[in-house]
Amino acid sequence: MIKVLVVEDDPQLVRALRINLEARTFEVETASDGKAALRLTFASKPDVIVLDLGLPDIDGVDVIKEVRKTRGVPILVLSARHTSEEKIQALDAGADDYVTKPFSMDELLARLRAAARRGEASAPSPDISVVTTEDFTVDLIAKKVRRGSRSVRLTPTEWHLLEILITNPGRLVSQRKLLLEVWGPTYSEHTNYLRVYMAQLRRKLEADPSHPRYLITEPGMGYRFEG
Numbered sequence: 001m002i003k004v005l006v007v008e009d010d011p012q013l014v015r016a017l018r019i020n021l022e023a024r025t026f027e028v029e030t031a032s033d034g035k036a037a038l039r040l041t042f043a044s045k046p047d048v049i050v051l052d053l054g055l056p057d058i059d060g061v062d063v064i065k066e067v068r069k070t071r072g073v074p075i076l077v078l079s080a081r082h083t084s085e086e087k088i089q090a091l092d093a094g095a096d097d098y099v100t101k102p103f104s105m106d107e108l109l110a111r112l113r114a115a116a117r118r119g120e121a122s123a124p125s126p127d128i129s130v131v132t133t134e135d136f137t138v139d140l141i142a143k144k145v146r147r148g149s150r151s152v153r154l155t156p157t158e159w160h161l162l163e164i165l166i167t168n169p170g171r172l173v174s175q176r177k178l179l180l181e182v183w184g185p186t187y188s189e190h191t192n193y194l195r196v197y198m199a200q201l202r203r204k205l206e207a208d209p210s211h212p213r214y215l216i217t218e219p220g221m222g223y224r225f226e227g
């Protein structure tokens with residue numbers, strides 16, 4: 001059973017989350033402020049944390065930073081904040097994904113499952129070696145991509161980008177993280193590189209590159225692979 005720590009100071013939302021999560025056989029613990037959240041994170045070792053950014057005592061971003069000093073547990077942020085800078089701050093502090101309030105319960109559950117899967121995948125277990133979609137197949141070990149019967153040639157940069165995205169299925173990967181991992185720290189502001197290379201990848205992999213089905217842009221935030 002997946003243990004979820006819900007950190008939220010709105011009692012009605014906590015109640016709705018508890019009912020919906022328990023109905024889907026998640027085990028639920030709740031904290032209504034940042035201090036309780038930190039205490040429970042260390043005491044009861046949740047598998048995934050759902051964290052409201054606007055808490056009465058500690059700012060949610062600071063809660064993330066504190067947890068990340070010692071714990072890799074996936075964190076899904078609930079954000080009522082509409083500026084992308086604040087969401088980016090949360091992602092840079094180590095959050096895995098975010099859902100903007102008001103959200104649908106289905107959307108939250110989909111993101112939560114993706115975050116929980118990521119947590120399991122980071123445990124020592126055999127990694128995914130082949131990812132198959134309806135349109136293409138990626139062999140992560142042989143480093144080969146096929147579309148139907150023909151192989152697709154990717155440049156090393158394209159390959160690196162694709163690899164990061166498909167090994168984080170369903171999960172938002174921030175622009176900054178992609179730029180850091182593929183191009184290095186001095187390129188963290190060069191989001192135009194990402195646009196260019198993602199367009200190339202889509203031309204090579206997507207059936208309709210202008211309406212991507214697999215390599216999804218989250219405007220101003222990053223990219224997501226939907227398998």
Ligand code: CA
Pocket residue numbers: 008009010052053054055
């Ligand atoms: Ca709040």
